[in-house]
Amino acid sequence: MSRFQVVSGKGGTGKTTVAAALALALATEGRRTLIVEVEGRQGIAQLFGADSLPYEERRIAVAPGGGEVYALAIDAELALLDYLQMFYKLGGAGRALKKLGAIDFATTIAPGVRDVLLTGKACEAVRRKDRQNRFVYDYVIMDAPPTGRITRFLNVNDEVAGLARIGPIHNQAQAVMRVLKSPETAVHLVTLLEEMPVQETADGIAELRAAELPVGRVIVNMVRPQLLDGDALRTASGGRRKEIAKTLTRAGVTGSAALVRPLVEQAAEHAQRVALEREQRTVLAGLGLPGYELPLLGEGVDRAGLDELAAALREQGAGQGESGRGAGS
Amino acid sequence: MTARTKAGADGGTPTGAGADGGTRTKARADGGTRTEAVPALDTDALIDDPDIRIIVCCGSGGVGKTTTAAALGVRAAERGRKVVVLTIDPARRLAQSMGIDSLDNVPRRVKGIEGEGAGELHAMMLDMKRTFDEIVEAHADAERARAILENPFYQSLSAGFAGTQEYMAMEKLGQLRAREEWDLIVVDTPPSRSALDFLDAPKRLGSFLDGRFIKLLMAPAKMGGRAGMKFLNVGMSMMTGTLGKLLGGQFLRDVQTFVAAMDTMFGGFRTRADATYKLLQAPGTAFLVVATPERDALREAAYFVERLAAEDMPLAGLVLNRVHGSEAARLSAEQALAAAESLGAENLENDGIVDQAAGKAGLREPADSPAAGHAPAPSEAEADRRPVTTEELTAGLLRLHAERMQMVAREQDTRDSFTALHPEVPVTAVAALPGDVHDLSGLRAVGDRLATGSAPAGAV
Ligand SMILES: Nc1ncnc2c1ncn2[C@@H]1O[C@H](COP(=O)(O)OP(=O)(O)OP(=O)(O)O)[C@@H](O)[C@H]1O
Ligand SMILES: Nc1ncnc2c1ncn2[C@@H]1O[C@H](COP(=O)(O)OP(=O)(O)OP(=O)(O)O)[C@@H](O)[C@H]1O
Ligand SMILES: [Mg+2]
Numbered sequence: 001m002s003r004f005q006v007v008s009g010k011g012g013t014g015k016t017t018v019a020a021a022l023a024l025a026l027a028t029e030g031r032r033t034l035i036v037e038v039e040g041r042q043g044i045a046q047l048f049g050a051d052s053l054p055y056e057e058r059r060i061a062v063a064p065g066g067g068e069v070y071a072l073a074i075d076a077e078l079a080l081l082d083y084l085q086m087f088y089k090l091g092g093a094g095r096a097l098k099k100l101g102a103i104d105f106a107t108t109i110a111p112g113v114r115d116v117l118l119t120g121k122a123c124e125a126v127r128r129k130d131r132q133n134r135f136v137y138d139y140v141i142m143d144a145p146p147t148g149r150i151t152r153f154l155n156v157n158d159e160v161a162g163l164a165r166i167g168p169i170h171n172q173a174q175a176v177m178r179v180l181k182s183p184e185t186a187v188h189l190v191t192l193l194e195e196m197p198v199q200e201t202a203d204g205i206a207e208l209r210a211a212e213l214p215v216g217r218v219i220v221n222m223v224r225p226q227l228l229d230g231d232a233l234r235t236a237s238g239g240r241r242k243e244i245a246k247t248l249t250r251a252g253v254t255g256s257a258a259l260v261r262p263l264v265e266q267a268a269e270h271a272q273r274v275a276l277e278r279e280q281r282t283v284l285a286g287l288g289l290p291g292y293e294l295p296l297l298g299e300g301v302d303r304a305g306l307d308e309l310a311a312a313l314r315e316q317g318a319g320q321g322e323s324g325r326g327a328g329s
Numbered sequence: 330m331t332a333r334t335k336a337g338a339d340g341g342t343p344t345g346a347g348a349d350g351g352t353r354t355k356a357r358a359d360g361g362t363r364t365e366a367v368p369a370l371d372t373d374a375l376i377d378d379p380d381i382r383i384i385v386c387c388g389s390g391g392v393g394k395t396t397t398a399a400a401l402g403v404r405a406a407e408r409g410r411k412v413v414v415l416t417i418d419p420a421r422r423l424a425q426s427m428g429i430d431s432l433d434n435v436p437r438r439v440k441g442i443e444g445e446g447a448g449e450l451h452a453m454m455l456d457m458k459r460t461f462d463e464i465v466e467a468h469a470d471a472e473r474a475r476a477i478l479e480n481p482f483y484q485s486l487s488a489g490f491a492g493t494q495e496y497m498a499m500e501k502l503g504q505l506r507a508r509e510e511w512d513l514i515v516v517d518t519p520p521s522r523s524a525l526d527f528l529d530a531p532k533r534l535g536s537f538l539d540g541r542f543i544k545l546l547m548a549p550a551k552m553g554g555r556a557g558m559k560f561l562n563v564g565m566s567m568m569t570g571t572l573g574k575l576l577g578g579q580f581l582r583d584v585q586t587f588v589a590a591m592d593t594m595f596g597g598f599r600t601r602a603d604a605t606y607k608l609l610q611a612p613g614t615a616f617l618v619v620a621t622p623e624r625d626a627l628r629e630a631a632y633f634v635e636r637l638a639a640e641d642m643p644l645a646g647l648v649l650n651r652v653h654g655s656e657a658a659r660l661s662a663e664q665a666l667a668a669a670e671s672l673g674a675e676n677l678e679n680d681g682i683v684d685q686a687a688g689k690a691g692l693r694e695p696a697d698s699p700a701a702g703h704a705p706a707p708s709e710a711e712a713d714r715r716p717v718t719t720e721e722l723t724a725g726l727l728r729l730h731a732e733r734m735q736m737v738a739r740e741q742d743t744r745d746s747f748t749a750l751h752p753e754v755p756v757t758a759v760a761a762l763p764g765d766v767h768d769l770s771g772l773r774a775v776g777d778r779l780a781t782g783s784a785p786a787g788a789v
């Protein structure tokens with residue numbers, strides 16, 4: 001399994017939730033994972049019920065079996081100051097630049113610079129080693145920008161390497177690109193079984209492939225249980241209504257005659273939804289990618305819910321087999 | 330879809346249950362009963378009002394802004410108005426069915442608007458980059474325009490800078506309004522995570538374009554002469570030096586060329602942004618906040634309602650989209666589950682078959698499992714194809730109903746927390762249709778529900 005797991009998907013499909021669940025799932029058996037947030041929203045902290053994350057790697061959860069989940073919210077401005085400091089030992093001058101609005105300028109209007117910093121920081125965490133020459137994190141999981149921007153976001157290093165033809169940013173951009181295009185990275189797309197997100201997923205995969213970025217899995221989120229299918233329903237609507245009414249009465253339901261129609265209609269809607277979902281599954285199957293499926297949690301996602309989703313990911317094979325830290329070169 | 334559109338008041342329609350006028354009685358879990366009045370949002374009165382010239386549909390991502398905007402457009406046109414709908418990133422099939430999938434950035438007349446006294450519907454899909462290009466072309470001479478359009482820096486700004494889409498939507502709205510061709514403009518807003526982005530982003534872009542650093546880049550010579558600018562001067566040379574080393578000299582030269590070329594246009598940007606902002610505050614404008622009955626979406630909606638008030642922008646009300654109800658609401662989830670259980674036990678006695686294999690999922694039909702390549706294949710998938718007994722079927726119907734009732738209750742709870750915060754906001758509820766909304770008949774169905782949904786939703 002790739003050590004750098006990038007989680008994208010249409011807005012609101014559950015990128016942040018899935019990234020967090022994946023970080024938990026991969027942190028089994030004493031492993032250590034880092035979840036990286038790049039959109040400056042503190043979604044991860046909220047999800048784990050922690051205080052806002054500073055620009056600093058912090059442990060936010062312990063997984064079953066002693067694994068640890070760390071989190072980092074990357075702030076583009078601070079990352080830029082970091083870089084300036086690293087390359088130029090700017091010190092107080094950095095603050096002066098900030099005052100002038102230069103930092104603001106570099107991190108906002110030049111989207112390239114901003115994204116290079118964000119991806120650069122994440123890749124640095126992926127490659128970081130300790131004194132024993134072991135990777136500090138077994139896996140780094142990124143709660144990434146949405147499908148519409150992901151290819152550009154990851155590929156911006158190419159773009160910037162072209163724009164800034166010399167200098168440390170150029171070199172940095174190329175180094176990051178090497179990690180992102182290698183099998184060390186996998187870009188996953190989260191989707192729902194609905195037309196728009198599925199369409200966006202298909203488009204996104206085509207874009208990622210065209211840019212030679214490694215596509216990982218399609219993660220179908222918020223899957224609802226299937227209680228009754230079309231076959232059963234056709235039987236129901238075909239003349240069994242009287243029997244259903246009788247059966248309802250026998251089961252202790254009063255006034256059952258009036259309930260049959262609405263109950264059967266609800267079931268018809270359900271069947272229609274199941275049929276639509278099946279269509280979307282067919283489209284997804286046509287993409288020829290492996291997938292994970294996560295259930296819809298009726299009560300919303302709290303910490304216990306995250307554990308449930310992490311367990312579901314593990315059941316489907318996430319984090320099984322080879323480990324990262326020792327295995328890397 | 331077609332089968333559902335005329336079905337009006339069935340299953341999913343929130344008005345099906347508890348439609349008892351302007352008040353709603355809700356049995357609480359704790360046994361108490363509460364009655365409250367939520368003001369109704371009358372969308373027909375809104376779209377029929379000749380003084381309303383602009384309707385803006387806002388909300389967080391994926392809640393149904395585009396669908397609501399298009400549905401209102403169709404309904405207003407069929408009720409006689411001459412309408413243009415500005416959509417942003419519509420679903421592909423919806424765009425195709427409205428005939429606006431070609432990206433030429435101008436409104437097209439939508440075919441199929443029907444009914445006596447129908448007006449006209451025009452629609453377009455915003456092309457952000459093209460709108461930006463058009464502004465450049467309109468406000469700079471040919472040579473300068475070309476220099477800007479070819480600048481790599483401009484290309485990256487116009488294609489993806491956060492906030493550009495919001496800004497360009499405002500620009501386009503201003504342009505459409507200035508043409509005086511339509512008596513109603515319905516505006517969709519970009520798919521951002523927060524509805525607030527729509528109000529914040531243009532200002533952010535504006536203040537950025539006004540930024541000190543940009544000015545420095547633009548006119549270092551001008552600044553250098555003045556007293557007290559020494560610091561800036563030093564800062565500037567250090568700055569260009571550092572950035573130059575960091576980014577490469579060409580990059581910085583591109584930025585400087587771009588900024589210089591844009592110089593004359595900055596004023597225009599700001600003036601127009603201010604004008605559009607005023608337009609949004611004008612009495613002829615109405616904001617509709619769209620939300621789904623989910624915690625996050627309604628929390629966003631509440632923030633947005635507060636912001637609109639703070640900015641003096643006229644809120645018409647809340648569109649609660651994809652709401653669930655039940656016509657069988659008098660049968661509670663608990664009763665339905667208990668009845669399903671007793672049927673299960675009976676079934677076991679009869680022929681020894683239990684349907685608990687699918688665990689929590691309840692009765693999953695073994696004969697026709699989902700799993701078209703994606704689901705983890707359930708082990709019972711290969712089970713027999715024997716016909717479903719009436720007991721099984723009825724138990725399935727009951728479990729399904731229990732699930733529906735639980736959803737109705739959850740949605741009601743989130744609605745209640747919004748109402749508690751903002752009891753003054755008029756609300757209309759739109760039932761969740763079983764399928765996507767991707768053609769005119771689907772939009773009409775949503776329009777019908779927008780108009781009638783002000784009755785209280787399927788309360789328990
Ligand atoms: N499996 C699930 N079951 C129930 N609710 C879920 C599930 N996954 C996500 N959600 C809920 O859906 C909402 C959106 O999820 P999340 O914030 O993870 O999405 P996102 O893709 O990161 O959104 P954004 O594009 O705004 O960053 C949240 O309220 C979350 O709790
Ligand atoms: N009442 C409804 N019943 C069923 N489906 C609906 C309903 N309203 C919207 N949809 C569907 O939900 C999806 C999202 O709707 P829509 O595109 O209007 O949302 P949006 O707020 O514009 O999203 P974005 O923020 O991505 O622009 C679409 O597939 C649409 O067909
Ligand atoms: Mg998120």
Ligand SMILES: [Mg+2]
Pocket residue numbers: 394395396417418419517518519520
């Ligand atoms: Mg939309």
